Amino acid sequence: MTPPRNRRPGGPQGAPRGTGPKKPPRPGRRPQPDRGTTGRSRTGQPDLAPPPPTGPTIDVHNPEGTRLQKVLAAAGVGSRRACELLIAEGRVEVDGQVVTELGVRVDPLRQTVHVDGERIQLDESRVYLAFNKPAGVVTTMSDELGRLNIGDYVAGRPERLFHVGRLDADTEGLLILTNDGDLAHRLQHPAHGVLKTYIAEIPGPVPKDLGKTLRAGVELDDGPVQADSFRIVDSKPGKAIVEVILHEGRKHIVRRLLEHVGHPVISLVRTQVGPITLGSTKSGRWRPLSQREISDLYKAAGL
Numbered sequence: 001m002t003p004p005r006n007r008r009p010g011g012p013q014g015a016p017r018g019t020g021p022k023k024p025p026r027p028g029r030r031p032q033p034d035r036g037t038t039g040r041s042r043t044g045q046p047d048l049a050p051p052p053p054t055g056p057t058i059d060v061h062n063p064e065g066t067r068l069q070k071v072l073a074a075a076g077v078g079s080r081r082a083c084e085l086l087i088a089e090g091r092v093e094v095d096g097q098v099v100t101e102l103g104v105r106v107d108p109l110r111q112t113v114h115v116d117g118e119r120i121q122l123d124e125s126r127v128y129l130a131f132n133k134p135a136g137v138v139t140t141m142s143d144e145l146g147r148l149n150i151g152d153y154v155a156g157r158p159e160r161l162f163h164v165g166r167l168d169a170d171t172e173g174l175l176i177l178t179n180d181g182d183l184a185h186r187l188q189h190p191a192h193g194v195l196k197t198y199i200a201e202i203p204g205p206v207p208k209d210l211g212k213t214l215r216a217g218v219e220l221d222d223g224p225v226q227a228d229s230f231r232i233v234d235s236k237p238g239k240a241i242v243e244v245i246l247h248e249g250r251k252h253i254v255r256r257l258l259e260h261v262g263h264p265v266i267s268l269v270r271t272q273v274g275p276i277t278l279g280s281t282k283s284g285r286w287r288p289l290s291q292r293e294i295s296d297l298y299k300a301a302g303l
Contacts, residue, residue, distance in 0.1 A: 016254045020081065024212070028104050033182055034139065041156060045049030046151070046173060058095060058096070058097050060094040060095050060097050060099065060104065060106065061103075061104050061105060061106075061113065062105050062106055062107045062111070063105060064107075065105035065106045065107045065108075066100075066105055066106065066107075066108065067103070067104070067105055068083075068087060068092065068094065068099060068102075068104045068105065068106050068113075069083040069084045069087060069102060069107050069108060070083075071113070071122055071131055072086070072087075072092070072113070072115070072120065074122075074124070075108075075120050075122050075291060076123065076290075076291040077115055077120060077268070077291065078253055083126065084102055087100060087102055087104075088098060088100060088102070089184040091115060091116050092113065092114070092115050093113065093114040093115075093222045094106055094112070094113050095110055095111055096112075102204070105217045106122075108122030108123060108124075109122075109123055113152070118292075118295040118296075118298075118299065119295055119298040119299070119303060120291065120295065121180075121291070121294045121295075121298070125159075125179075126178070126179060126180050127157070127159045127161060127177070127178060127179050127180075127288070128176065128177075128178045128180065128287060128288065128289040128293070128294050128297070129154070129176070129177040129178065129286045129287065129288055129289065130165075130174060130175075130176060130177075130278070130281055130287050130288075130289055130293075131150065131153065131154075131174070131175045131177050131281075131285075131286040132172070132173065132174065132178070132278055132281045132282060132283050132284065132285055132286070133150065133167055133171075133172060133173060133174075133175050133283075134172060134283045134284050135169070135170055135172045135267075136148065136170070137149060137150065137152075137153075137169065137172070138150075139163055139166040139167050139169075139171050139175065141161065141162060141163070142165055143154055146303060147271075148217055150163055150177070153284060153286065154177065154286065159179045160181055162176065162177070162178070162179070162181075162184065163175050163176070163177055164176040164177070164178060164184045164187050164188060164273070165187070165188050165196075165273070166249070166251070167270060168251075168255075170251055170268070171255075171268045171269070171270065172267075172268070172269045172270070172283065173198075173268075173269040173271060173278060174270045174271060174272065174273055174277070174278045175270075176273055176276060176289075176297075177239070177286065181270075182303070183297060183298065183301055183303065186301035186302060186303060187273070187274065187297065187300070187301050188249065189246065189268070190249075192300070193247040193302055194247065194273065194274045194300050194301065195228060195245050195246070195247050195272075195273075195274060196245070196247070196249065196270060196273050196274075197243065197244075197245050197270065197271050197272035197273075198243070198244045198245075198246070198254050198268060198269065198270050199241060199242075199243055199268070199269045199271055200241070200242050200243075200258060200265050200266075200267070200269075201234065201239060201240070201241055201245060201265070201268075202239070202240055202242060202253060202258055202263040202264065202265055202266060202268045203238065203239060203240075203263055203264070203266070204235055204236070204238055204239050204240035205240065206232055206235065206240045206242065206263065207297065210230065210261060210263070211227075211230035211231065211232075213261060214226070214227035214230045214244070214257065214261065215227050215228075215229070215230060218260050218261065220256055220257070220260060222250065223248075225246070225248065225250070225253060225256075225257055227244055227245065227246060227257070228245045228247055229242050229243070229244070229245035230242065230243070230245070239266070242258075242261075244257070245268065254268060255268065274295065274297060274300035275293065275296035275297065275299075275300055275303075276289065276293055276296070
């Protein structure tokens with residue numbers, strides 16, 4: 001007897017197509033869920049994922065401003081073409097809003113711009129300098145007694161600069177000079193915990209538990225103080241070079257701290273403030289901070 005045409009062999013006669021035994025999955029391949037005809041992976045799961053929730057959109061476009069890519073290029077972020085790519089990729093925020101349109105204009109003096117989460121300083125009138133203060137120079141921009149001061153080293157600049165924090169006359173090292181008052185205030189405020197690194201020469205030998213004592217904290221006349229970090233850099237007969245890191249800036253704090261534990265400072269240099277290092281800047285010289293360093297300072301200050 002000739003079998004009927006169009007009937008699949010192997011399954012029961014008259015069975016609907018697709019109800020016969022299924023082929024086992026290939027070795028090494030995970031079986032796929034039966035999605036049925038609705039595209040759902042599980043019972044009750046919607047066919048399409050719901051759109052992500054969106055917050056209120058703020059229009060950051062300023063018709064009288066400058067094109068965003070031009071502003072970024074002028075700030076040193078990259079070429080204008082590179083800045084256009086950053087915008088198109090959604091890596092640029094203006095006043096907290098992601099901007100992907102190349103036609104957006106902004107006011108660099110009034111609006112805040114971040115690239116990859118880092119704030120970009122757009123105000124070309126702002127100045128940020130790293131100054132290596134020599135010993136014997138007082139930390140003021142002018143001095144009524146005629147003493148050598150920081151202002152003498154930047155007298156030729158047109159901006160009205162001021163120093164972030166202080167170093168006593170006998171201490172050398174890094175001072176940040178700027179005309180950005182908001183940033184300076186935050187860098188000096190102890191609530192933001194901006195670390196400062198000092199290299200001190202002290203009488204030796206240094207006991208092994210000195211670092212533990214300083215990290216635990218000691219009581220000074222004006223309150224307790226703790227070192228965030230302490231290590232011995234070098235040691236020689238009768239003297240030692242140590243590194244002390246603190247997040248506060250009370251007057252003469254490093255000298256008073258080390259004297260309190262029996263190791264008065266012979267010489268002292270500040271080598272770092274937050275992310276900014278003294279580097280190769282020679283004594284009595286200053287250098288402008290890079291855009292990356294400025295962004296790192298803003299991040300350290302919580303801006």
